[in-house]
Amino acid sequence: MSLPHALLTSLSERAGSGSELARRFDKSIGFFWAATHQQIYRELARLEQAGWIESLPAETGRGRKRAYRVLPAGTEELRRWVAEGEDPRPQRDALMVRIRAEAAIGPAGLADEMRRHLALHEAKLALYKSFEQRDVAGESDSRERKLQYVLLKGGIAQEELAINMAREALRILES
Amino acid sequence: MSLPHALLTSLSERAGSGSELARRFDKSIGFFWAATHQQIYRELARLEQAGWIESLPAETGRGRKRAYRVLPAGTEELRRWVAEGEDPRPQRDALMVRIRAEAAIGPAGLADEMRRHLALHEAKLALYKSFEQRDVAGESDSRERKLQYVLLKGGIAQEELAINMAREALRILES
DNA sequence: CGGGGCATGTAACCTGTTACATGATTAG
DNA sequence: CTAATCATGTAACAGGTTACATGCCCCG
Numbered sequence: 001m002s003l004p005h006a007l008l009t010s011l012s013e014r015a016g017s018g019s020e021l022a023r024r025f026d027k028s029i030g031f032f033w034a035a036t037h038q039q040i041y042r043e044l045a046r047l048e049q050a051g052w053i054e055s056l057p058a059e060t061g062r063g064r065k066r067a068y069r070v071l072p073a074g075t076e077e078l079r080r081w082v083a084e085g086e087d088p089r090p091q092r093d094a095l096m097v098r099i100r101a102e103a104a105i106g107p108a109g110l111a112d113e114m115r116r117h118l119a120l121h122e123a124k125l126a127l128y129k130s131f132e133q134r135d136v137a138g139e140s141d142s143r144e145r146k147l148q149y150v151l152l153k154g155g156i157a158q159e160e161l162a163i164n165m166a167r168e169a170l171r172i173l174e175s
Numbered sequence: 176m177s178l179p180h181a182l183l184t185s186l187s188e189r190a191g192s193g194s195e196l197a198r199r200f201d202k203s204i205g206f207f208w209a210a211t212h213q214q215i216y217r218e219l220a221r222l223e224q225a226g227w228i229e230s231l232p233a234e235t236g237r238g239r240k241r242a243y244r245v246l247p248a249g250t251e252e253l254r255r256w257v258a259e260g261e262d263p264r265p266q267r268d269a270l271m272v273r274i275r276a277e278a279a280i281g282p283a284g285l286a287d288e289m290r291r292h293l294a295l296h297e298a299k300l301a302l303y304k305s306f307e308q309r310d311v312a313g314e315s316d317s318r319e320r321k322l323q324y325v326l327l328k329g330g331i332a333q334e335e336l337a338i339n340m341a342r343e344a345l346r347i348l349e350s
Numbered sequence: 351c352g353g354g355g356c357a358t359g360t361a362a363c364c365t366g367t368t369a370c371a372t373g374a375t376t377a378g
Numbered sequence: 379c380t381a382a383t384c385a386t387g388t389a390a391c392a393g394g395t396t397a398c399a400t401g402c403c404c405c406g
Contacts, residue, residue, distance in 0.1 A: 084288070
């Protein structure tokens with residue numbers, strides 16, 4: 001159960017409101033742990049209840065906006081969790097199951113869907129590479145930057161892998 | 176929601192009982208779509224209710240064992256599902272979040288856990304490679320075999336990627 | 351003939367998903 | 379001033395997880 005700790009991580013990087021967190025989850029930390037705004041608001045309430053974060057009505061911004069920030073107890077909890085042992089989640093990839101199904105029952109029109117996924121992964125790869133370009137500019141070799149760069153390179157490699165697999169599968173599906 | 180179709184796929188490859196399916200999910204199709212025996216029994220009941228599979232008391236084996244097999248309507252449903260459009264699931268990888276957390280709050284003892292994951296991925300890679308060796312022996316270039324081989328190579332590449340990432344992260348964590 | 355293990359199942363719970371609802375602020 | 383939009387939230391549900399329960403066969 002990592003959503004609370006993904007939130008603590010994001011708030012440690014920078015304090016912010018629920019909607020700001022939702023936006024970050026759409027474009028950066030969410031690449032590793034996705035969450036919708038409903039999950040985020042529910043979990044922020046629990047984190048505050050637990051005494052790991054606190055909130056103040058935001059002086060800027062509209063509506064009932066609240067600014068959250070991590071409390072020392074929250075940083076301690078995050079530190080504890082980082083060292084915790086947890087096995088990788090069981091894998092679940094519907095596209096792989098579809099390939100295996102088409103192998104079992106014969107041609108069933110998978111090629112179109114495969115091309116669509118190929119395009120999705122190509123788009124994500126392009127996005128990650130644009131991050132890479134932007135970040136190399138502000139280079140630095142702090143431990144923090146190095147770790148973040150490992151994550152980015154991992155994301156790039158994952159997309160390249162998905163693209164290669166899709167291309168290979170397509171070659172067979174189309175023949 | 177792909178569990179029913181993973182079951183239809185596995186039963187299309189070979190008919191069998193719930194416990195046999197549970198074992199297959201532990202060692203082959205479960206690499207792409209994991210499931211526990213509770214999920215499997217629940218879902219088999221639904222599939223039979225829907226008229227996609229049928230069951231007979233198994234003549235061999237002990238207890239209340241039942242043999243399931245796919246009905247024509249089940250094969251049709253599977254064929255329909257294969258061509259269906261569905262986006263990849265949002266990614267959720269706790270280890271990546273841990274790296275990002277350690278980047279944000281400083282050293283927190285992640286190296287041990289990283290080494291443990293490295294060993295898990297190395298073991299899985301060795302397993303996949305043993306499959307590869309076994310399967311190359313019984314080579315054939317049917318469409319079915321080619322598609323299955325794409326899946327196996329994909330699994331191998333995923334493990335190699337995870338191993339490379341873990342090694343790179345370790346190099347930074349240990350320095 | 352009784353204990354252990356296999357096959358099937360039940361129940362409670364938690365996370366994540368989807369659809370909808372409300373309050374507050376700003377743009378026109 | 380009212381319509382659109384932003385920020386926060388509620389409710390119902392589905393899928394997946396964990397712990398436990400039952401029926402039946404086989405072995406000693």
